[in-house]
Amino acid sequence: MKNNSNNFLKRTWAEIHLDRAERNYEILSSLCDNSCTRAACVIKANAYGHGDVQLMRCLEEKGADFFCVSNLDEALRLRKGGCKGDILILGWTAGEYAPILAENNIIQVVLTPEHARELGKSASGKAVRAHIKLDTGMGRIGLLTADPDRCAEEMAEIFAVNGLNVEGVFTHFAVADSFDEDNTAYTNMQKERFFGAVERAAAMGMSFKEVHCLNSAGTLIHYDRRSTLARLGIALYGLKPSEEIALPEGIKPIMELKSEVSYIKPLHKGESVSYGRKFTADREMIAATIPVGYADGYSRLLSGKAEVLINGRRAKSIGRICMDQMIVDVTDIPDVKEGTLVTLFGCDGGETVTPDDLAALYGTIGYEIVCGINRRVPRVYIKNGEITEVDEFV
Numbered sequence: 001m002k003n004n005s006n007n008f009l010k011r012t013w014a015e016i017h018l019d020r021a022e023r024n025y026e027i028l029s030s031l032c033d034n035s036c037t038r039a040a041c042v043i044k045a046n047a048y049g050h051g052d053v054q055l056m057r058c059l060e061e062k063g064a065d066f067f068c069v070s071n072l073d074e075a076l077r078l079r080k081g082g083c084k085g086d087i088l089i090l091g092w093t094a095g096e097y098a099p100i101l102a103e104n105n106i107i108q109v110v111l112t113p114e115h116a117r118e119l120g121k122s123a124s125g126k127a128v129r130a131h132i133k134l135d136t137g138m139g140r141i142g143l144l145t146a147d148p149d150r151c152a153e154e155m156a157e158i159f160a161v162n163g164l165n166v167e168g169v170f171t172h173f174a175v176a177d178s179f180d181e182d183n184t185a186y187t188n189m190q191k192e193r194f195f196g197a198v199e200r201a202a203a204m205g206m207s208f209k210e211v212h213c214l215n216s217a218g219t220l221i222h223y224d225r226r227s228t229l230a231r232l233g234i235a236l237y238g239l240k241p242s243e244e245i246a247l248p249e250g251i252k253p254i255m256e257l258k259s260e261v262s263y264i265k266p267l268h269k270g271e272s273v274s275y276g277r278k279f280t281a282d283r284e285m286i287a288a289t290i291p292v293g294y295a296d297g298y299s300r301l302l303s304g305k306a307e308v309l310i311n312g313r314r315a316k317s318i319g320r321i322c323m324d325q326m327i328v329d330v331t332d333i334p335d336v337k338e339g340t341l342v343t344l345f346g347c348d349g350g351e352t353v354t355p356d357d358l359a360a361l362y363g364t365i366g367y368e369i370v371c372g373i374n375r376r377v378p379r380v381y382i383k384n385g386e387i388t389e390v391d392e393f394v
């Protein structure tokens, strides 16, 4: 629900800094040789939790004209939200939806000749725009390129389908986020298979407007000017594709997760907090309760590990994180009161906690942290310090 008053429930909220999205987009697109590679914005999964329509609008204003999503519903949300650019669905869509794809001018990935025929059969009047997916080593979806003859035949079969307009071909890297020698060799092998298959198809008379293989990691450390698009996801949101990859200067995380202290109390020696009594005070302490929990996407696996920022200082989780609340140790932090601002990730004073930091605490990646922020958490859009929009899903 769009909230025009810019008021929202001050419980737990996610700030989405649109000026950082603009800056990240500018920096990343400038890394590409733009005479050959265009930046495509991957805004699947509600723009990795940031709000797809809001990000699309913000990025279109900066010149973005190609967006990638994971399914038809996500694509239609963008079109209904006013997206003028190209929209590519990266995942499978059943043939029966071909008329909706065509009517809404959405590009569908084609996985097999059979899939192409299904889409072509249902297309009524208008052809469905398509990109062919090649599996060069990700092992997920697409025509297998390990056998180049078979792959070329299948591409020709797809090209021959009536009701389908093949405009592009692409592949996805499995280990582009690594500098490791074996992984670099693997990425190079994927490129060889990919561009080899494209050349072969060209020799057979097939031509493509878009030929693309780069994701964020590929763009940052395996850039290849033969890729006509750079499909930018995680780096656009200001997070690292992997621990090894440093982001270019100036790129900042777009999302910050905030809350307020709801309750504060002394915790006497011997007293415990939360379910399972996993934490017992071994001295006189002060504990603050924060109204955020795993139902908001702040994982229970962070119990006793995560630090939040309060008054520019770090406060550690104590006891188990509950569904809607958690408790932190504020014994050494002055001036904490009910209503004091809490930063779950983001910056406060000189301290920073990033989604990548939280991810590292329980063996996942920053992607999962931002994607996992629940719809219960209002998204507050901010540009140059001013709230421009609030999205509350209640």
Ligand SMILES: *Cc1c(COP(=O)(O)O)cnc(C)c1O
Pocket: 042, 044, 090, 171, 172, 214, 215, 216, 217, 231, 232, 233, 234, 235, 241
């Ligand atoms: C998600 C996805 C991307 C973006 O990956 P990042 O690592 O977030 O840059 C690119 N291409 C495909 C096919 C994807 O599924």
